[in-house]
Amino acid sequence: MSGSDESNDDTQNDELSVPPGWKEPAFTKDDNPHGLVDKSSFSTLFPKYREKYIRECWPLLTRKLNEYGVKADLDLLNGSMTVESTRKTYDPYIIIRARDLIKLLSRAVPYEQAVKILQDDMYCDIIKIGGMVRNKARYVKRRQRIIGPDGANLKAMELLTGCYILVQGKTVAVMGSHKGLRSIRKIVEECMKNVHPIYNIKRLMIQKELEKDPAMKNESWDRFLPNFKSKTLSKRKQPFKKREKKEYTPFPPPQLPRKEDIELETGEWFLNEAARKRKKQLEKMREQQENTEKSLTKKMKSRQPPEEKSYESKKTEKADSSKVDVPKLKKKLKKKTNAAGKPIKTPSEIKS
Numbered sequence: 001m002s003g004s005d006e007s008n009d010d011t012q013n014d015e016l017s018v019p020p021g022w023k024e025p026a027f028t029k030d031d032n033p034h035g036l037v038d039k040s041s042f043s044t045l046f047p048k049y050r051e052k053y054i055r056e057c058w059p060l061l062t063r064k065l066n067e068y069g070v071k072a073d074l075d076l077l078n079g080s081m082t083v084e085s086t087r088k089t090y091d092p093y094i095i096i097r098a099r100d101l102i103k104l105l106s107r108a109v110p111y112e113q114a115v116k117i118l119q120d121d122m123y124c125d126i127i128k129i130g131g132m133v134r135n136k137a138r139y140v141k142r143r144q145r146i147i148g149p150d151g152a153n154l155k156a157m158e159l160l161t162g163c164y165i166l167v168q169g170k171t172v173a174v175m176g177s178h179k180g181l182r183s184i185r186k187i188v189e190e191c192m193k194n195v196h197p198i199y200n201i202k203r204l205m206i207q208k209e210l211e212k213d214p215a216m217k218n219e220s221w222d223r224f225l226p227n228f229k230s231k232t233l234s235k236r237k238q239p240f241k242k243r244e245k246k247e248y249t250p251f252p253p254p255q256l257p258r259k260e261d262i263e264l265e266t267g268e269w270f271l272n273e274a275a276r277k278r279k280k281q282l283e284k285m286r287e288q289q290e291n292t293e294k295s296l297t298k299k300m301k302s303r304q305p306p307e308e309k310s311y312e313s314k315k316t317e318k319a320d321s322s323k324v325d326v327p328k329l330k331k332k333l334k335k336k337t338n339a340a341g342k343p344i345k346t347p348s349e350i351k352s
Contacts, residue, residue: 023121024120026120027090027091027093027120028090029090031090032090032091032092033090035069035087035088035089035090036085036087036089036090036092039084039085039086040084040085040095041082041083041084041085041095042082042083042095042098042099042102043080043081043082043083043102044080044081044099044102044103044106045078045079045080045106046079046080046081046105046106047079047106048079050105050106050108051076051079054074054081054105054106055074055076057105057111058072058074060111061101061105061111061115064115064118065083065098065101068089068090068091068094068098068118069085069086069087069088069089069090069094070083070084070085070086070089070094070095070098071083071084071085071086072084072098072102081102081105081106082102083095083098083099083101083102094118097117097118098118100117100124101114101115101117101118103124103126104117104124104126104173104175107126107166107168107169107171107173108166108168108169108173109164109166109173109175113164113175116164116175117175121177122175122176122177123175123176123177123178123181124173124174124175124181125173125174125181125184125185126171126172126173126174127171127172127173127174127184127185127188127189128170128171129143129170129171129172129188129192130169130170130171132189132192132193133192139192142191142192142194143167143192145191145196145197146167146172146187146188146191146197147167148197153197153198153201154167156201157184157187157197157201157204160183160201160204160205160208161176161177161179161180161183161184161204162176162177162180163175163176163177163180163181163184164176165184172184172188183200183204186200187200187201199226199228202226203225203226206221206224206225206226207221207225210224
C-alpha cells in the first residue's frame with residue numbers, strides 16, 4: 001500500500017508542476033465570439049511636456065488598439081487620454097492592458113516599448129517614490145542611486161530581472177514578468193530607505209546562478225546568500241566645547257548670598273553714604289592705575305631694542321689653535337717607539 005501511495009503522490013506532483021518552456025495559448029476571437037456584456041473605460045492625465053510626443057504617436061496607438069476592438073480618445077484641452085471597450089472587444093482583459101499602455105505613455109515610456117504591454121506575458125508596475133523621503137536633497141541622491149554611475153545599476157537590474165526600467169520624476173516605470181516586477185519593487189523601496197541597490201543586485205546574481213543548478217531546486221539558499229548588516233552612524237555635529245555632566249544630587253544647590261550679606265561681611269553696611277562713595281572712587285583709581293601700568297609695559301616692550309648677537313673674531317680662534325701643550329706632547333712622544341723597537345728620545349734627552 002505504501003508503495004502505491006508514493007507512486008500516486010509522484011504522479012500528482014508531476015501533474016501540478018508546469019513544464020519548462022510552457023506558454024499559455026493566445027486568447028483569440030473564437031474563444032469569445034459574442035463579445036462583452038458591458039462597456040468599461042479608463043482615463044489618465046499626462047504632463048504638458050508629453051503633449052507633443054503623444055500627439056505624434058496617437059495615430060499608431062489608435063490603429064493598434066482597433067485590432068483588439070478598443071476605442072482611444074485624446075483630450076488635449078484637459079490633458080487626458082481615455083480608452084473604452086466596444087462591441088467588437090472580445091478579450092475581457094485587454095481593457096486593463098490598454099489602461100496600462102496609456103499610463104506608461106504618460107510616464108515618459110516610449111511608444112515602441114509601451115506597446116509591448118499588450119502581449120500576454122508582459123506586465124507593468126509604476127512605483128511612486130515621491131513621498132518616501134521628505135528631504136529633497138536626500139531624495140535626489142537616493143533616486144540617483146537607482147540609476148547608478150552612467151546607468152550601471154539600472155542596466156544590471158534590467159539584465160538580471162529581464163525587465164524594462166525607466167526612472168522619471170517621482171515614479172519608476174517597470175515592465176516585465178511578475179517575478180521581475182516584485183524584485184525591482186523591493187530594490188527601489190529599499191533604496192529609498194537608504195539601502196544601496198548594489199547589495200540586492202549581488203543577491204540577485206547569486207540567486208540566478210543557483211537557479212541554473214537543478215540539484216539546488218529543493219534546498220535552502222540561505223547559506224549562499226549574503227547577510228548585510230545595517231550600520232547606523234550618527235552624523236550629529238559635535239559641540240566645540242563639551243560640558244561635563246555633574247553628578248546627580250537630590251538636594252537643591254546652596255543659596256547664593258544676598259547683596260546685604262556681602263556688605264555685612266566686608267563691613268560696608270556700617271559705612272555712611274560719603275564713605276561708600278569714597279571707597280568706590282579709590283577702587284576706580286586703583287583699577288585705572290593698574291590699567292595704565294599694563295599699557296605702559298606693552299608700549300615699552302615694543303620700543304626695546306633687540307638683543308645683539310656676540311660675534312668672536314677669527315684671529316683669536318687661530319691664535320688659540322696655534323698654542324701647543326708641551327707636557328702633553330712629551331707624554332705622547334715617550335709612548336711612541338722607533339722602527340727598531342726603542343723609545344724615541346726627546347730633544348732634551350739627546351742634549352743631555
